[in-house]
Amino acid sequence: MDTQPKASPPAHEIVYGKLREHILFGDLIPGQAITIQGLTAMLDAGMTPVREALRRLISEGALVFNGNRRVSVPVLSTENVNELLFGRQAIEPQLVIMATQNATPADLDAIEAIDIALDEAIEIGDVKGYLRKNYEFHRALYDLANAPILASLADTMYLRFGPSLRVISGRLGTQSLPDLHKACLSAMRAGDAHAAANAIKQDVVSGMELMKRNLTESHP
Amino acid sequence: MDTQPKASPPAHEIVYGKLREHILFGDLIPGQAITIQGLTAMLDAGMTPVREALRRLISEGALVFNGNRRVSVPVLSTENVNELLFGRQAIEPQLVIMATQNATPADLDAIEAIDIALDEAIEIGDVKGYLRKNYEFHRALYDLANAPILASLADTMYLRFGPSLRVISGRLGTQSLPDLHKACLSAMRAGDAHAAANAIKQDVVSGMELMKRNLTESHP
DNA sequence: CACCAAATAATTTGATCATATTCTGAGAAT
DNA sequence: ATTCTCAGAATATGATCAAATTATTTGGTG
Known part of the structure; x- marks a missing residue:
């Protein structure tokens, strides 16, 4: 019974964590465009979890929502x-x-x-x-x-x-x-x-x- | 054609705004439990937009995620x-x-x-x-x-x-x-x-x- | 004849929904 | 008290719809 006692965290949490890592330590350049479908492929996840992780990171300021439904990595002034x-x-x-x-x-x-x-x-x-x-x-x-x-x-x-x-x-x-x-x-x-x-x-x-x-x- | 020239904002934005109003000026009591399905009924919206608005408000601290999939209005200490x-x-x-x-x-x-x-x-x-x-x-x-x-x-x-x-x-x-x-x-x-x-x-x-x-x- | 610009078609991407699946917690039964 | 069962709620999927960007065409002009 001890072999797999853990209840895995929800997918949107995992996606959030992975994306956060990419933002802080990965290769996402300021100004770079982020696409939902690109993330579903990169992170091997469904659209809904990706979408939720995105909203979360946007409201934390880790990503920016550019008016017309496009998301990108922030460029600091x-x-x-x-x-x-x-x-x-x-x-x-x-x-x-x-x-x-x-x-x-x-x-x-x-x-x-x-x-x-x-x-x-x-x-x-x-x-x-x-x-x-x-x-x-x-x-x-x-x-x-x-x-x-x-x-x-x-x-x-x-x-x-x-x-x-x-x-x-x-x-x-x-x-x-x-x-x-x-x-x-x-x-x-x-x-x-x-x-x-x-x-x-x-x-x-x-x-x-x-x-x-x-x-x-x-x-x- | 001029009768409705405006492009309406996405549903998740509208839901976010409405829910925010409820939190600040409505009747949501600190400690009160929030259910996704309750919100879809109250705000007349689909689950996905509600879900996105929730994630956003949670990461802003307007709502709290209580471990096991439960969301509620924060109680301040x-x-x-x-x-x-x-x-x-x-x-x-x-x-x-x-x-x-x-x-x-x-x-x-x-x-x-x-x-x-x-x-x-x-x-x-x-x-x-x-x-x-x-x-x-x-x-x-x-x-x-x-x-x-x-x-x-x-x-x-x-x-x-x-x-x-x-x-x-x-x-x-x-x-x-x-x-x-x-x-x-x-x-x-x-x-x-x-x-x-x-x-x-x-x-x-x-x-x-x-x-x-x-x-x-x-x-x- | 070449070039620019406006219009339009094509493609990519985001938004939404209906549905299937998984998980949680309450209560029943032992 | 502990375990089991089950209803209800959250989570996740993929299909479908709508919007926006990009590419293409076309018409006119210098």
């Missing part, structure tokens, strides 16, 4: 990045303060493990690994804060710049990427919530500033 | 309200600052008209009218800021407490409801973005404090 800079600066430090209060040593060990893996990815130039571990790091902090509403706001903002960050990281390589994580972690271990919040704020600011400097300068 | 208090305090003043910079006299006249209608609703004890105009007021400010990402964050937060606010307003009547709108508007007319931001912050704080004081004290 400088103003958009400024909004994300402000919003993340407003929310993430608070999440870190709350996380610091909740964190057990085991929690911090787990997060440190993520950050070590992140360093290794930078070391060997593994862009995709960096992106994944960076997301996991921030996400682990969100979850530790035990503040689901604020965490979902932060997550939504992360999703919005995921594809652009991926492109930029790919262009720049892993060397010049910001990492204020260790300062944040040691402050959390010391129970200094204020210092931890400041460290993550610096991390957020330098990340967003990097994006602003490297947005594709298309037009003449 | 004190911690939830504290999160919303922090989040709105962080975002809305910034939106008002940006709105102040963009606002034309005509824009301000339009918003003032909403606020006057709001006062009338309070005057005659029209709870539903108050809720609608209060939402329109805040929403008009969000839109004026020309900051779509921050506006969507603020809107999401408003959606989350809509049903609870409605219940509380119904219990208390319209007399004791906060309204710092006139201070905000006159500051905007004077071009004093800082004062306008402070006024809206006060409005947000007193609204959220009101909610905290009046959450249903269920358990013994």
